[in-house]
Amino acid sequence: MNALQNHLKNMHLGGAVGNILTQNEKNWVQKVLTDDPGLFDGFANPEDDSIFKTMWHGEFPGKLLTGIAQSYLLNNDPETKLTGDAFAEKLKAVQQPDGYLGPWKTDVRYEADAAAGSLGKWDTWGQYHCIYGLYRWYQVTGNRSAFETAKRALDNIYDHFIDGGISIAAQNWAECNLAIGHAFALFYEETGDNRYLDAAKRIVDNDWNDEYPDFYSKKTLCCGWLNAALEGRAYYESGQPRWEGLYALETLASLYRITGETKYFQALESLWNGMCKNDRHNTGSFGTGEGATGDPYGAGSETCNTVAWMAFSTEYLKISRDPRVADELELSFFNAALGSLLEGERNFTYMNDSDGSREPALKVLEPHSYKGARDMSCCQANGNRGLSQIAEWALLSDNDSLYLNYYGACELETTVRGGYKMTIKQTTDYPRSGAIKISISTDCPEEVTLFFRIPSWSDNTLLTLNGGLNGGQVTVLDGLNGGQGTVLDGLNGGQVTVLDANGDQVNGWQVKAAPGSYYVVKRVWNRDDEIDLTLDMSPHFWIMDKGNTSKLSVYYGPLLLAFRAVNSINKSTRFDIEEFRGMVCRDGDGLVNFTAPSITGKDVILTDYYTAGKSGDAYVSWVNFKSDELIVHSDKSECPIWCDR
Numbered sequence: 001m002n003a004l005q006n007h008l009k010n011m012h013l014g015g016a017v018g019n020i021l022t023q024n025e026k027n028w029v030q031k032v033l034t035d036d037p038g039l040f041d042g043f044a045n046p047e048d049d050s051i052f053k054t055m056w057h058g059e060f061p062g063k064l065l066t067g068i069a070q071s072y073l074l075n076n077d078p079e080t081k082l083t084g085d086a087f088a089e090k091l092k093a094v095q096q097p098d099g100y101l102g103p104w105k106t107d108v109r110y111e112a113d114a115a116a117g118s119l120g121k122w123d124t125w126g127q128y129h130c131i132y133g134l135y136r137w138y139q140v141t142g143n144r145s146a147f148e149t150a151k152r153a154l155d156n157i158y159d160h161f162i163d164g165g166i167s168i169a170a171q172n173w174a175e176c177n178l179a180i181g182h183a184f185a186l187f188y189e190e191t192g193d194n195r196y197l198d199a200a201k202r203i204v205d206n207d208w209n210d211e212y213p214d215f216y217s218k219k220t221l222c223c224g225w226l227n228a229a230l231e232g233r234a235y236y237e238s239g240q241p242r243w244e245g246l247y248a249l250e251t252l253a254s255l256y257r258i259t260g261e262t263k264y265f266q267a268l269e270s271l272w273n274g275m276c277k278n279d280r281h282n283t284g285s286f287g288t289g290e291g292a293t294g295d296p297y298g299a300g301s302e303t304c305n306t307v308a309w310m311a312f313s314t315e316y317l318k319i320s321r322d323p324r325v326a327d328e329l330e331l332s333f334f335n336a337a338l339g340s341l342l343e344g345e346r347n348f349t350y351m352n353d354s355d356g357s358r359e360p361a362l363k364v365l366e367p368h369s370y371k372g373a374r375d376m377s378c379c380q381a382n383g384n385r386g387l388s389q390i391a392e393w394a395l396l397s398d399n400d401s402l403y404l405n406y407y408g409a410c411e412l413e414t415t416v417r418g419g420y421k422m423t424i425k426q427t428t429d430y431p432r433s434g435a436i437k438i439s440i441s442t443d444c445p446e447e448v449t450l451f452f453r454i455p456s457w458s459d460n461t462l463l464t465l466n467g468g469l470n471g472g473q474v475t476v477l478d479g480l481n482g483g484q485g486t487v488l489d490g491l492n493g494g495q496v497t498v499l500d501a502n503g504d505q506v507n508g509w510q511v512k513a514a515p516g517s518y519y520v521v522k523r524v525w526n527r528d529d530e531i532d533l534t535l536d537m538s539p540h541f542w543i544m545d546k547g548n549t550s551k552l553s554v555y556y557g558p559l560l561l562a563f564r565a566v567n568s569i570n571k572s573t574r575f576d577i578e579e580f581r582g583m584v585c586r587d588g589d590g591l592v593n594f595t596a597p598s599i600t601g602k603d604v605i606l607t608d609y610y611t612a613g614k615s616g617d618a619y620v621s622w623v624n625f626k627s628d629e630l631i632v633h634s635d636k637s638e639c640p641i642w643c644d645r
């Protein structure tokens with residue numbers, strides 16, 4: 001099955017967003033080995049009882065290295081390369097002779113302590129993150145030693161669980177430990193070794209259904225995700241709806257790529273849509289607390305939830321090629337992921353509330369940490385991965401086609417048709433405005449098809465090639481009905497080839513592109529070709545559909561707006577929707593800033609969600625509106641719930 005791939009070399013990320021991510025890379029990623037010198041102590045001395053370890057202790061280096069690999073794609077910063085190479089060296093150095101890559105004593109490794117009656121722990125979960133991080137680092141930089149370290153660790157797990165006939169669930173905490181199936185599937189794709197494919201299949205077909213005592217519910221249960229999905233149950237209705245399970249679910253995407261078996265795709269489609277409908281919050285975060293509950297209005301999501309949701313969504317996007325999935329990734333990035341980063345661009349939060357205030361994981365999750373690695377917690381180790389995830393979905397490839405998903409100031413470098421260079425430069429202050437100039441440069445002499453994501457929320461989108469008409473030859477306004485020449489399925493996302501009367505490619509046209517689609521342009525790209533993409537930034541809304549509440553979320557493009565409940569503004573301040581519709585951008589400290597008067601006449605400043613909460617101030621993003629207003633067209637069957645106008 002032909003899935004999209006990520007061949008991005010460098011994003012050259014710029015603009016306000018690039019500045020935030022670069023600061024995080026410099027202030028946190030590049031300094032983590034200095035700030036947390038004890039990061040690998042538990043791995044190097046697994047028999048040493050004096051080192052404090054949470055059950056998820058083994059995940060920290062792997063989560064960090066995955067973020068480092070993605071961060072390296074943002075700007076190819078040599079310091080980040082040094083940091084990632086140092087991580088790979090450290091992990092190689094602390095690997096045990098048999099390949100074991102975790103922090104646990106020999107006599108409690110894997111399922112040994114669970115078999116002896118204790119709770120067990122997250123052993124193959126921690127190793128999964130290390131293996132995945134090393135593998136991604138190898139893919140991004142070619143560091144072969146990183147790949148070999150990862151492979152030795154995976155082989156050790158194979159020998160123990162697969163050759164040994166032991167269920168991964170025998171360790172308990174199966175929702176975490178089953179993630180290792182994803183690593184087996186990836187290593188089959190990398191090596192073609194059938195042992196790995198057999199392992200991935202066994203884990204999904206059998207181990208997912210093996211029962212274990214669940215810590216949270218105090219019941220014996222099985223995850224049963226595949227069966228639940230095929231029966232049409234949402235993730236929150238499955239045996240185990242915690243966020244950790246989303247890494248195991250990524251195995252489904254790999255198995256569908258490998259085998260083409262429709263059950264894997266059907267399960268993915270059912271799970272992703274069920275999560276989006278029932279558990280995606282207004283910030284783009286996933287789940288309430290630490291898992292899916294079926295309530296999109298629940299209070300707060302853990303940062304780790306959103307990171308897992310974005311990783312899972314990226315894999316589903318590659319399989320489904322559904323632009324709505326990229327819309328969701330954009331929503332999650334600009335709000336929940338950015339919003340997990342606090343002022344100073346170093347520390348991340350644990351909980352991301354729609355309304356509330358933010359505290360650093362460094363404080364809230366301090367009990368995860370230990371001497372020599374005081375920063376370590378699940379969320380602090382994971383936060384950068386959430387931010388830098390854009391490098392995994394910004395631009396996806398399928399040989400002669402490129403899918404442009406990320407909009408913002410950057411210059412995306414990639415290859416097409418087996419090696420020709422292609423750069424896509426975006427000159428824009430998006431998401432502050434919807435005007436994006438896209439300059440294409442390539443040495444490819446053949447046709448390349450570009451898929452431009454037209455967001456679901458952009459009702460009126462114009463796409464203009466080379467300034468529009470070139471000599472007045474052809475006008476294409478709505479695809480099928482447009483102008484002379486050959487125009488195939490313009491508005492609905494088919495390919496567009498505009499030819500003049502002589503059959504030559506026409507160098508200039510303008511189209512109106514439909515929301516929630518990819519607009520497809522197939523052409524031999526000239527060195528100086530430019531596309532002007534103009535997105536519709538008029539505000540859109542999500543009306544809370546819960547009880548008698550009169551609350552809504554206001555969006556400007558992909559940005560959720562929020563106000564700080566300070567300076568004599570009550571959290572329950574009410575607004576008139578028409579005031580939001582008339583908002584005008586103003587200066588301020590946010591990525592965007594607006595003023596809207598409340599119904600009591602107070603001018604309230606709204607900013608993007610990230611800015612509203614980054615300093616720890618109380619903020620509100622579900623705002624009250626006059627309940628007798630009416631108003632917003634809501635058609636949930638056609639567009640995502642947050643795109644109403």
Ligand SMILES: [Zn+2]
Pocket residue numbers: 302303304305350377378379380382
């Ligand atoms: Zn966490």
